[in-house]
Amino acid sequence: MKDFAFATVAELSAALAARQCSALELTDAALAKIAAAQPTLNAFVSVDPDGARAAAKAADAARAKGEGGALTGIPIAQKDLFMTEGLRTTCSSKMLANFVAPYDAHIVTALKQAGTVLIGKTAMDEFAMGSSTETSFFGIVHNPWQPEAVPGGSSGGSAVAVAAGLVPAATGSDTGGSIRQPASFCGITGIKPTYGICSRYGMVAFASSLDQAGPMARSAEDCALLLTAMAGHDVRDATSLPHPKEDYSRELAQPAAAKPLEGVRIGLPDAFFGDGIDAPVLAAVEAALVELRALGAATVPVSLPNIDYSVPTYYVLAPAEASSNLSRFDGVRYGHRAAQYTDLFDMYQKTRAEGFGDEVKRRILVGTYVLSHGYYDAYYLKAQKVRRLIADDYQAAFAQCDVILGPTVPTTAPSLGAQMQDPIQMYLNDIFTIGANLAGLPAMSVPCGFTPNGLPIGMQLQGPYFSEARLLNIAHRFQQATDWHRRTPKETRHA
Amino acid sequence: MRERTWEVVIGLETHAQLSTASKMFSGASTAFGAAPNTQASAVDLALPGVLPVANVGAVERAIRFGLAVGATINPTSIFARKNYFYPDLPKGYQISQFEVPVVQGGGLTITTSTGQKTVRLTRAHLEEDAGKSLHEDFHGMTGIDLNRAGTPLLEIVTEPDMASAEEAIVYAKALHALVCWIDICDGNMQEGSFRCDANVSVRRPGEPLGTRCEIKNLNSFRFMEKAIEFEVRRQIELIEDGGRVVQETRLFDPDTGETRAMRSKEDAHDYRYFPDPDLPPLMIGADWIARVARDMPELPTAMAARFIADYALPAYDAEQLTASLAFARYFETAANIVGKANAKTVANWMIGELSAALNRHEISVENAPISPEQLAALIARVQDGTVSNKGGKDVFEALWQSGARDDVSAIDRIIAERGLQQISDTGALEKMVDDVLAQNPAIVAEVRAGKEKAFNSLVGQIMKASRGKANPAQVNALLKKKLG
Numbered sequence: 013m014k015d016f017a018f019a020t021v022a023e024l025s026a027a028l029a030a031r032q033c034s035a036l037e038l039t040d041a042a043l044a045k046i047a048a049a050q051p052t053l054n055a056f057v058s059v060d061p062d063g064a065r066a067a068a069k070a071a072d073a074a075r076a077k078g079e080g081g082a083l084t085g086i087p088i089a090q091k092d093l094f095m096t097e098g099l100r101t102t103c104s105s106k107m108l109a110n111f112v113a114p115y116d117a118h119i120v121t122a123l124k125q126a127g128t129v130l131i132g133k134t135a136m137d138e139f140a141m142g143s144s145t146e147t148s149f150f151g152i153v154h155n156p157w158q159p160e161a162v163p164g165g166s167s168g169g170s171a172v173a174v175a176a177g178l179v180p181a182a183t184g185s186d187t188g189g190s191i192r193q194p195a196s197f198c199g200i201t202g203i204k205p206t207y208g209i210c211s212r213y214g215m216v217a218f219a220s221s222l223d224q225a226g227p228m229a230r231s232a233e234d235c236a237l238l239l240t241a242m243a244g245h246d247v248r249d250a251t252s253l254p255h256p257k258e259d260y261s262r263e264l265a266q267p268a269a270a271k272p273l274e275g276v277r278i279g280l281p282d283a284f285f286g287d288g289i290d291a292p293v294l295a296a297v298e299a300a301l302v303e304l305r306a307l308g309a310a311t312v313p314v315s316l317p318n319i320d321y322s323v324p325t326y327y328v329l330a331p332a333e334a335s336s337n338l339s340r341f342d343g344v345r346y347g348h349r350a351a352q353y354t355d356l357f358d359m360y361q362k363t364r365a366e367g368f369g370d371e372v373k374r375r376i377l378v379g380t381y382v383l384s385h386g387y388y389d390a391y392y393l394k395a396q397k398v399r400r401l402i403a404d405d406y407q408a409a410f411a412q413c414d415v416i417l418g419p420t421v422p423t424t425a426p427s428l429g430a431q432m433q434d435p436i437q438m439y440l441n442d443i444f445t446i447g448a449n450l451a452g453l454p455a456m457s458v459p460c461g462f463t464p465n466g467l468p469i470g471m472q473l474q475g476p477y478f479s480e481a482r483l484l485n486i487a488h489r490f491q492q493a494t495d496w497h498r499r500t501p502k503e504t505r506h507a
Numbered sequence: 508m509r510e511r512t513w514e515v516v517i518g519l520e521t522h523a524q525l526s527t528a529s530k531m532f533s534g535a536s537t538a539f540g541a542a543p544n545t546q547a548s549a550v551d552l553a554l555p556g557v558l559p560v561a562n563v564g565a566v567e568r569a570i571r572f573g574l575a576v577g578a579t580i581n582p583t584s585i586f587a588r589k590n591y592f593y594p595d596l597p598k599g600y601q602i603s604q605f606e607v608p609v610v611q612g613g614g615l616t617i618t619t620s621t622g623q624k625t626v627r628l629t630r631a632h633l634e635e636d637a638g639k640s641l642h643e644d645f646h647g648m649t650g651i652d653l654n655r656a657g658t659p660l661l662e663i664v665t666e667p668d669m670a671s672a673e674e675a676i677v678y679a680k681a682l683h684a685l686v687c688w689i690d691i692c693d694g695n696m697q698e699g700s701f702r703c704d705a706n707v708s709v710r711r712p713g714e715p716l717g718t719r720c721e722i723k724n725l726n727s728f729r730f731m732e733k734a735i736e737f738e739v740r741r742q743i744e745l746i747e748d749g750g751r752v753v754q755e756t757r758l759f760d761p762d763t764g765e766t767r768a769m770r771s772k773e774d775a776h777d778y779r780y781f782p783d784p785d786l787p788p789l790m791i792g793a794d795w796i797a798r799v800a801r802d803m804p805e806l807p808t809a810m811a812a813r814f815i816a817d818y819a820l821p822a823y824d825a826e827q828l829t830a831s832l833a834f835a836r837y838f839e840t841a842a843n844i845v846g847k848a849n850a851k852t853v854a855n856w857m858i859g860e861l862s863a864a865l866n867r868h869e870i871s872v873e874n875a876p877i878s879p880e881q882l883a884a885l886i887a888r889v890q891d892g893t894v895s896n897k898g899g900k901d902v903f904e905a906l907w908q909s910g911a912r913d914d915v916s917a918i919d920r921i922i923a924e925r926g927l928q929q930i931s932d933t934g935a936l937e938k939m940v941d942d943v944l945a946q947n948p949a950i951v952a953e954v955r956a957g958k959e960k961a962f963n964s965l966v967g968q969i970m971k972a973s974r975g976k977a978n979p980a981q982v983n984a985l986l987k988k989k990l991g
Contacts, residue, residue, distance in 0.1 A: 339599020
């Protein structure tokens with residue numbers, strides 16, 4: 013078999029269709045690469061060689077019969093907060109370190125039905141709370157571009173698995189940027205769809221009104237393929253939208269014109285280009301704008317007047333929901349339970365003190381506080397009102413433009429440990445990503461350059477509700493004209 | 508009667524378990540009595556990643572209730588999380604409704620010994636039940652049964668409008684009858700399908716409301732009456748002895764007939780209510796309400812009024828007949844067979860004979876071994892003189908025993924088999940009358956002297972001679988003719 017390392021899903025799909033390789037070969041290659049990389053990168057919490065090989069053989073059998081689709085036989089990884097039947101789901105927490113779910117999450121089922129081969133589960137910030145994957149109970153995860161840098165988070169393991177070429181695609185979840193920020197830090201492409209597009213059934217809830225699943229891959233084209241499989245109405249999730257099934261690749265297939273983005277109006281909010289952005293990041297995004305204009309797009313200034321309040325708003329609402337969502341981890345029915353306790357409340361206290369890490373505890377405390385009697389109106393209710401204002405800002409902006417663009421994160425990946433001492437600084441770095449979660453809008457991160465030190469830079473595209481196909485198409489046309497997304501850390505790491 | 512100088516103020520919160528096949532937010536069955544934890548789905552166990560979906564049937568039942576009590580059905584209501592830790596509460600929160608309930612306002616009119624009164628309803632909201640903690644069977648441990656977890660409940664809250672235990676019981680019984688009537692709750696109190704919490708306070712007339720105590724989980728009307736009466740006495744004695752009522756939650760102990768403190772206000776949880784982000788606002792459009800209204804059964808008060816108008820029944824009879832929908836339907840079926848003119852006779856039979864038999868055998872009218880068609884046929888036989896009233900009661904008893912519910916011909920068969928026909932043959936009767944007169948010259952003389960009692964004695968003797976089969980009206984007429 014030819015070396016398919018760093019091949020895209022689309023390329024592997026073509027190779028499988030052309031019998032240039034088998035799903036089993038791709039799976040074995042992925043398992044070998046993961047085993048080799050695990051000591052240095054630590055991207056995976058669990059790997060399922062037997063299950064993966066069985067699924068790969070089934071995929072090969074299906075393809076041999078002329079059945080299956082574009083994703084049949086493609087190895088993927090799942091972020092370890094999606095329930096996988098028979099394969100443990102830990103949320104990178106001691107609390108669930110040995111938890112094996114009796115069912116598959118909706119998107120896990122959807123991706124299995126599409127023929128993908130589940131290789132394993134990727135590390136994350138504990139219960140998706142964090143921006144560096146450093147809060148994982150299973151140890152630090154390293155950025156393949158620079159081992160002393162964080163991979164971002166909370167979907168850090170998935171970002172590393174794709175960036176290091178261990179699997180061609182993985183899933184993530186995004187509550188305040190948890191797909192886009194690690195995608196940006198690791199030089200890959202990731203999309204958080206419109207809230208309600210992907211069912212949350214079987215995805216461990218962090219902040220229910222903000223959480224969305226989405227794909228992380230090497231290209232917009234690959235993200236479109238995965239999202240097409242993952243999206244769809246699910247009656248088990250009352251917030252799942254009864255939106256008709258879409259083919260998110262449909263605009264990508266159209267032949268490339270000289271100016272494929274003719275007529276596209278890109279809105280540039282002043283808030284996304286202000287102070288506090290690293291110079292290389294700003295330069296890379298501005299260079300990308302030059303490229304996008306060359307492809308035919310026009311840029312217009314827009315305004316998001318309340319976006320500065322998005323971080324405090326988010327850090328009231330998300331912990332509030334989390335404090336309640338995480339109450340079920342009480343040691344009674346499953347998960348960690350303290351070994352010694354004197355009575356029921358001692359059991360609760362010890363179980364949760366032992367089972368949760370510091371960042372999770374911090375957010376439970378904040379969330380409990382803002383929902384408490386006498387504080388609810390001042391914090392939770394006020395934050396809900398600001399959330400509405402931010403959503404209204406976006407609606408007003410989209411009256412003037414088709415998409416909004418800016419850096420995904422003001423910085424590139426910080427060094428390991430740099431942010432753990434200063435949670436406020438860590439929270440502030442979510443400034444550009446949180447707005448899309450608060451408003452429920454689709455948003456994606458697309459590689460657009462590197463720092464002089466070789467760390468990836470990502471730009472973010474945000475669009476109106478249900479504009480995924482358009483966002484993916486803009487990113488795809490950009491990627492047809494650039495090669496940032498095709499760079500690999502291999503050379504860097506061996507240099 | 509120290510109570511005379513005190514006013515009692517009572518408000519009730521009732522949990523009516525809604526009669527849906529599946530749970531409030533999951534597809535698991537709600538059937539009672541299954542082996543522990545066999546009716547608990549992944550959602551009920553609160554496994555990681557599961558989500559609630561509201562049961563449309565439960566919402567529909569809430570709408571039905573709202574319509575029945577003349578309440579406002581909120582076009583948008585909100586499910587909220589009530590957060591607290593307890594082993595039989597798997598999610599660590601109960602999904603309920605807090606600021607905006609599905610049903611708001613309305614009232615229920617009750618009739619007590621002191622007259623009619625309307626108890627105002629504050630609200631009724633949808634929520635899920637918790638599981639059960641089992642302390643008995645496990646030494647030093649607690650067993651958890653989550654079969655009940657997630658069962659849909661409608662919590663119906665009154666204003667503090669009841670002024671005595673009697674009023675509270677009458678209200679609770681009326682509410683019980685109503686939720687059964689509109690078929691939203693099976694009303695089974697032993698199984699906990701209908702249970703009340705009573706908020707009780709006392710005050711001297713003219714004073715502001717006193718401090719209240721809440722008595723939890725009263726699952727029988729008798730216990731409720733005893734608990735409230737005890738609590739009223741306790742509070743009055745406490746205050747009169749110079750003490751102060753402390754706001755607290757109390758439990759009624761049926762063994763001692765007393766209430767005892769469970770937890771004080773200071774121990775009360777901060778439930779940190781907030782809108783459940785897993786559930787969108789509950790939207791109820793006018794078309795949905797109209798659809799539910801169209802399928803609503805006629806309500807008991809409307810039906811009683813109609814019985815009074817259509818069947819010329821006294822108000823008491825109409826009220827008794829509308830005690831349950833099944834009883835009322837039984838009446839209408841029988842009354843329509845015997846004809847409106849004889850409807851009062853049907854009412855008499857049902858309020859008398861039938862009710863007594865149902866009570867004696869402790870069964871509901873749906874399970875009565877005598878069908879309304881049979882009762883109508885029986886009444887027809889009394890009316891046409893085939894059997895006497897007394898004979899009719901014998902037929903009723905025999906019919907009850909036979910259990911041949913659908914067999915209308917059973918009535919004539921029983922009459923024939925048991926020889927219960929009245930003797931209406933004038934010749935045969937005349938002979939009996941003549942014999943009795945001849946055998947009792949002294950009594951005949953007394954009758955002629957104007958003694959009413961003596962006349963009745965002769966009737967009795969003739970009835971006895973006929974072994975009860977003589978038609979008493981005919982006997983009377985004959986006697987009068989002969990002695991006149």
